[in-house]
Amino acid sequence: MSSKADSVRFAPRGATSLTLQALDAQTALLPYALVAFLVSLPIFVWAGSFAPNAAWMTVSFALFAIACAATYAAVGWLRTPAAQDLVKRGRVHVVTGLVWAGCVAQIAAFADNAGPMREALLLMATAASVVCIFFTAPWLPSLLIVGAAAAAGPLIALFATPQSQSAASLAWGGVALAFALALILNRILRRQFAMAAEREELIADRAGKVEEASRLARSKSDLVATLSHEIRNGLTGVAHVLAAAAGRNGRAAPSRDQLSAALDAVSDLIGVLNTTLDSETAEAGRLAIDIRPIDAAGLVRDLVLLNRPHAAAKGLELDVFVAPELDGRVGAAMADPTRLRQILANLLGNAIKFTVRGRVEARLELTESGRLAIEIADTGPGLSPEELDRAFEAFLRVERTSAGVPGAGLGLSLSRQLARLMQGELKASSAPGVGSCFRLELPFDRDAAPQIDLIVQDATDDPAEGRKLRILMAEDDSLNAAMMRAVLEQLGHQVVHAQDGRRAVDLAKVCDFDLALIDGRMPGLDGPEATAAIRALEGPAAHLPIIAVIGGDADEAQACTEAGADAVLRKPVSVTAVARAVADATSAPRRLAAGRRVA
Known part of the structure; x- marks a missing residue:
């Protein structure tokens, strides 16, 4: 046969x-x-x-x-x-x-x-x-x-x-x-x-199990190699700055430039860890996607505005072009706003990062098939077809263009996975010495109206200008508790710390709080159990807005939401993510209309 x-x-x-x-x-x-x-x-x-x-x-x-x-x-x-x-x-x-x-x-x-x-x-x-x-x-x-x-x-x-x-x-x-x-x-x-x-x-x-085991072994090996390199370099620089700040070995206090470099290194490390975690979660098929009508043109304009200072510092032009039929507020793209922002931020960041001179442009238009196309074009070094295929492989980087540039080699791979989860497609075309163009196509509904998304941007707004809340925080790790307290106090809130879930439930019984942040994994009474116990209380305490703080596991997030959490905040946290989670959890109309979400 x-x-x-x-x-x-x-x-x-x-x-x-x-x-x-x-x-x-x-x-x-x-x-x-x-x-x-x-x-x-x-x-x-x-x-x-x-x-x-x-x-x-x-x-x-x-x-x-x-x-x-x-x-x-x-x-x-x-x-x-x-x-x-x-x-x-x-x-x-x-x-x-x-x-x-x-x-x-x-x-x-x-x-x-x-x-x-x-x-x-x-x-x-x-x-x-x-x-x-x-x-x-x-x-x-x-x-x-x-x-x-x-x-x-x-x-x-x-x-x-x-x-x-x-x-x-x-x-x-x-x-x-x-x-x-x-x-x-x-x-x-x-x-x-x-x-x-x-x-x-x-x-x-x-045979499938053997192939899956081999793939996981390769993935883990690449993950360890990438993270060991990125984390070692980043933490070494941070350690030097901290040593200088502590006055060890007779060094002078670190300068503002050194502190800025250390902060950049930490930000890069958080970005690598977040991207790695999202990539592994998406690979396992457990990444939650919340598809809804969004204003893609407004999102692209916001990202261009945020990246313009970085582009100007390198002497690059950064422009955005929106087709007239999309600028009339007719129709909306169907996508997850958080994941779409993640994809576009990665594409724009890569374009600015690898382009030495020239320009970067974002273009939005409708295709003949009625889908939304978002293109990010640059005049960077460009890639050959073989290099372009390699760029989309997880943990693989193009040595010719990536030398000296931090990263885990996961951005494009994760972006393509996220695009597919949103019923979209991410394609690219490039030529060495000319530049590259990455094209993201998404479903578009001409009859839908964009929803207003309560996402706090990393802008110049004063986070303390909003409502001041009295927050109950349940966290068994002292370092994580200190960092979360610092973020919440920076946002202008008052924090009461409980060392475990049982103590948090006891405090919720006798004290009036506006919000509770509960860690997902704690000894004794873990996050879902503590959340369920608070929901079982009598009186107003049972309706206390609750944010579950998790390590990124999809099963953990589901357990917390099923127990009664109003929002889920994934570690490592940032001021933006905390502010967004607080806004989601304390907005009752939003919770009823949009359901629970992961920040």
Whole structure:
């Protein structure tokens, strides 16, 4: 059979696999069936020579030749790719068998008028029907149809004459025994086919597990190598600055430039860790996506505005072009605003990072198919087709353009994964020495209205200008508690710290709080349990807005939201993420309208 047949055979699926194997077995028997009929031909000629009707015998020989030719053609057709259609293949087997059954019926009709050789020829026809029954045994439909048709002619002719009753009973017993044995053989073969199918499924499953294990091993190896390099370099610089700040080894206090460099290193480290975590979560298929109508043009303009100082510092032009049909507030892109912002921020950041001179431009337009296309084009070094493929591989970086530039090599890989999760597509075109263009296509609904998203930007707004809240924070790790307290106090809120979940529940019973931040993993009473315990309290405490602070695991986030958390905040936290989570959790109309979300 062809290679395509092999791929089908080694990927069995239930009843289809049993049918395929039965047809394979019957196909393997067809040449032997042809040989059996050819061997019996001289016997039929010898017996037929005693018959007075020579013309009818000549017709029988012609039909015999036609049946042989049909069987030979069927054997040839079954070796072609067209035989992969099991329905057509089954029909060919049945039709070929019915041709032989017709020959047996014709022999029976010929024998019925053969005079003294009548019973001998009818018993020979019965033997021919038994041969048909045997060779159709592997596939039950063929056995029931062809076997019954082949046995009908001789048995009807024998039972039609009273003088042939003894021969008829003998023929009937032989046919019944042949059918019984054929059914037993079919049952045994079906069991063997089922065992073979199960074996092939186990082999395919094992091969898939081995491949998955190899992929995970490669991913972990690349992850360790990348993170060890990025974290070692970043933490070394931060450690030097902190050592200077602590006055060790007689060093002077760090300068503003050194502190700025340390802050940049920490920001890069957080970006690498966040990207790595998102990539692993997306690879496992557990990354939550909240698709809704959004104003993509406004989002792109905001990102361009935020990146313009960085581009100006490098002497680059940074522009945005929005097609007129998108600037009239007609329709909306269907995407997750947080993940879309993550993709575009990565594409814009890469364009500015790798472009030395020239310009970077963001363009928005509608495609002919009605989808939204967002292009980020630059005049950077450009990539060859091989380098472009490498750029989209996880943990792989293009050495020619990435030397001295921090990063984990995950940005484009993650962006493509996020685009696919939003039913979109991320493509790229590039040429060395000319530049690159990354094109993101997303679904677009002309009848939808963009939703206003409460996302706090990293802008110059004073976070302390909003409402001052009294916040209950449950965190068992002292360092994380100190950092979270610093962020919340920077936002102007008052914080009461509980060392564990049980203490948080006790405080919620006796104190009035505006909000609770509960760590997802704590000894004793963990985050989901503490959240459920607060929801079970009596009075206003049961309706306390709760933010679950997690380490990024999707299962942990689901457990917290099912326990009653209003928002989920993922570590490591930033001022922007905390402000957004606080705004989401304390906005009751938003919670009812939009549901819970991950910040």
